[in-house]
Every structure is written in C-alpha cells, then in structure tokens.
Amino acid sequence: MATLKDVAALANVDVSTVSRALNNTSYVHPETKARIMAAVKELSYHPNVLARGLRQGRLNTIAVIIPKISFSIFGEVISGVEEEARRKGFATIIVNTNNDKQIEKESLNRLRNGFVDGMIIAGTGANNRIIRDISVGMPVIQVIRVFDRNISSVVVDYVDIGYRSVAHLVEQGCRRIGLINGAKEISPYADRYKGYKKAIREFDLPEITVERESKLRGMKYGYDCAVKLLDENMELDAILAATDAQGMGVIRALKDNGLRTPEDVKVVSMTGHRVGDMLETSLTSMELPGIEIGENAADMLIRAIEAGGEKKPGVQHLSFRANMAVRESTGGMTETEM
Secondary structure, eight states, rough: OOOHHHHHHHTTTTHHHHHHHHOSSSOHHHHHHHHHHHHHHHHHOOOOOOHHHHHHHHOSEEEEEOOOOSSSSHHHHHHHHHHHHHTTTEEEEEOTTTTTTHHHHHHHHTTTTSSOOHHHHHOSSSSSHHOOOOHHHSSSEEEESSSOOOOEEEEOOOHHHHHHHHHHHHHHTTTOOEOOOTTTTSHHHHHHHHHHHHHHHHHOOOEEOOOOOOSSSSSHHHHHHHHHHHHOTOOOEEEESSHHHHHHHHHHHHTTTTOOOOOOOOEEEEEEOGGGSSSSOOEEEEOOOOOHHHHHHHHHHHHHHHHHTOOOOOEEEEEOOOEEOOOOOGGGGOOOOO
C-alpha cells in the first residue's frame, strides 16, 4: 500500500508539501500540486482518514438518523444533507430506524462513541434524554421533528399546513373533512392537528378524526383509516392525510369502496413528496422543501462542528413554509402558494 513518503518521492517534494497539498492547509504552487495529484493517482494512494481525523480532532463525518426513507420527506432531506456535506468535505452516515425506539437507541449509543463529529436527527421521541446528553459533547440538529427546544432545529410550520389544508378544501365546497394523522406525541402530527382544529372551528365544521394502533403509519394505515372514516361518516366529502403514503392508501380505499376522487371525496396530503404528481390520480399536497431543509441542517451542523466547543453557536430554530400543490385529488392541476 502506498504511503505519503512514496507520493513525496515520486513527485520529488517533501512529505510536508504533500500533506499541505492534500489537506489544503496552506498554499502549494499549482504546478507542484498537479505533480503531487498525478503521483497520488499513479500510486492509488488513499489517505488514512481515521488517523488524520484523530490528529485534527475530528473525522469530517456526520450521521443522519431518520425514521423512514421510502415514500417520505426524509429521502429528500437526506439528499440535501449529503449534497451540502459533500460540498464542505464531510462524509455522511445514514441510519434508518423504521421509527423503532430500540433501533434508534442502539444507533445513538454506537454513534456517540466515535466516528462522527455531529448528528442530524428526526427522532422517535423515546430517546430524548440520550440525545440531550449527546448534544453536550457534540453538535446535534433536529429536523422535521422537534422534541427539545434547547437543541437547534430545522422544521416546517405544521400548524400552518393543517390550517391551509382545511381552508383549501372549504374553498372546494367541503363541509365534512376527516383527518388521518399520526401519534400526537410527535411534533409534526400534534401541530398539524392544531392547525386542523383551528380551521374547523373557524369554519364551523365538525371534527372528524381517526386513529388506529400501528408503528408504521404508511399506505396500509391510510387505507385502514379511510375505510373506518367511511364506515362511520356517510356524508364525508374530504380526507386529510398526514403523509403522501397515507394519501395513496386513502385513494385506493376510496376506489375499492366505489367512490371517485375528487368527485365524491377529495383528498389532501399534508406532507408532500414528488411521487404525488405521478399517481394515477395525482395527489394534492402541501410540499415540504425537503432538500432545502437538509442543506440548511447540514450547514448549521458543520458550522457548529468547525466552530469548536469554545465558540459553539447558540441554539437556532429555522422554520420553512410549505407550498400547496393543487392536483387532481381536489380538482386541480396547478401549483400555487396559498
């Protein structure tokens, strides 16, 4: 295996010059740097990242811990994190917990003991004490979900999402609007419910909600909840789903029960994903800027890492506003910001 000395010998420079060129710690003449890079390529030299990181006091690696990747906003968040981290010379470790508190706990305990400089997390809410403890020793940023206001976060205004979703359906003539949500212990679900409740009170509508026991609240959960709503509310004319996955389940349940979307029952997803535009009946949704959320979370985290302990920045909370994409499931096909 080639060493730093081998690269220096081939490029006819000192080892210190090779080190400065590879680490960008000080100026190296462009011609000299080109010669060094050619030697690196010829010898297939790979620097010992772990040893270099230990010398520098960091490993230029961050972890992203999320509850679900497929058909969720978290896939876009990860893309944003990775893109921003790569731009700044950081690698990314991704942990998918499947919203399982035990998997999350085990992952947190492994990661806190080395190999990462900081964490971005959308937690289950069950391991807040561990996360709080980790945040004392390394930077931690919460995304999408917030459980501790003493830890920085990048989120969306979910109360606004709940309110505007109901307002859109009221504009379409709906009066009996059912809500399929998630566990209210998790902040986005709790806040969407607050927005929903605020709107139905303002528009003098009945509150129609449903909840079933389930760890993963995706397509099947949306399907089962929609069936229950239909069974218990004969005059139901609209359904709000917490996520696109739930919304897909709702549309399928309506079809299986002989109902048309949007003619009989209109459907809105309150956490939009690009997949909503590709469905047989395209899904009206509140589009979250997932990539932008990921980029900002990574930037915030890396700035905290590079600042070091003594210059650690204060707690920051960044909130975005969702855009409504009006599609076939509520009778439209144009994207607008309400």
